[in-house]
Amino acid sequence: MLLLLLLTSAFVLVPWTGAGRIIGGREVKPNSRPYMAYLKIQNGPATSTCGGFLIRPDAVLSAAHCVDKKGKGRITVILGAHNVHGRERSQQKIQVTQWVIHPKYSRDGFKNDIVLLKLKPKARINRNVQIISIPRRMERVTVGAKCKAAGWGWTSVTGNRTNVMREVELKVQNGTICELIFQKYQRQSMICVGDESGKKASYKGDSGGPLVCKQKAHGIVSHGRTRNLFPEVYTRISYFEPWIREQLKKFALQELPDSSSSD
Structure with a gap:
């Protein structure tokens, strides 16, 4: 059912990129990242x-x-x-x-x-x-792993902004989900990430920030869709x-x- 909903919305939404925001996260302790x-x-x-x-x-x-x-x-x-x-x-x-x-x-x-x-x-x-450390060539983060993304920027889809760093916890998803939504998705060099409820995400303004899993930067915020917050695509650092x-x-x-x- 989830995949059906994703497919029906895939053709009316365009990718976002750019400065990024944290949605559904929390403010972090100053200088803790x-x-x-x-x-x-x-x-x-x-x-x-x-x-x-x-x-x-x-x-x-x-x-x-x-x-x-x-x-x-x-x-x-x-x-x-x-x-x-x-x-x-x-x-x-x-x-x-x-x-x-x-x-x-x-x-x-x-x-x-x-x-x-x-x-x-x-x-x-x-x-x-x-x-922060980065993974080696063959080191891959596993599906289901809970990771964190931090950044500055909008805190809602309506454009509310924040000047302080915020962070959100997101889960590594099966690449099949992103392959259905993003025609150019590449499993080797990309990571499919998101919150299934669609209430938490990185977004415009967080681009370039890290996806941190077990104290290593495994991903880089890359792109997603304008209206739907799930799923999102991160660059897979170990590949590079x-x-x-x-x-x-x-x-x-x-x-x-x-x-x-x-x-």
Whole structure:
């Protein structure tokens, strides 16, 4: 019956992407998610926001669709934040010197929706700013696992906004559910996630933020549908682990004396 309801609504709803919100969640204790990053993306007069997370002092992971239309725009990463519109001593504001979008990324179905951002200077690791581990290549989160997604943004479908970080618990779903709804869904590189009641979700504004399962970032908020909150699609980080490691090595080489920078 659930699959029938999903199918009947699949053709009238369009995917959402972008800045994201947490719906049906709760405010977290300030600085209790020290790996979280808030991205301010400026391209001319336009400014957008997304989530992200710190995986090394000089590197943040996020969703490619957050930055794919920004050209040579400016990206500022804010770490150690709880209220992103407040002046908090815990905050570190760092410029992104370059970003690397996965070479096979496509907005058509949001395939390979992942980007790595290089920070300079490096983040200062302390109580309020810390890195989070990512899974290895063959490490997969299991169906039924309860994970958490955090972010800033709208708290309802009517557009109520919040300046403080909120978090929601979501369950990893069988990929068949997402295959029925999203024609371009790929089991290897995507995770099907959601709350069957449709009352809890990440949404516009949370894009790029992590899906944390057992203290590891297993997914990246990618896309869903405008009206229905269930199911949602996250980028599967373990699938991209070799690519991530390769880019991190390049970042490290750029820090060596007399080494040239490359995009």
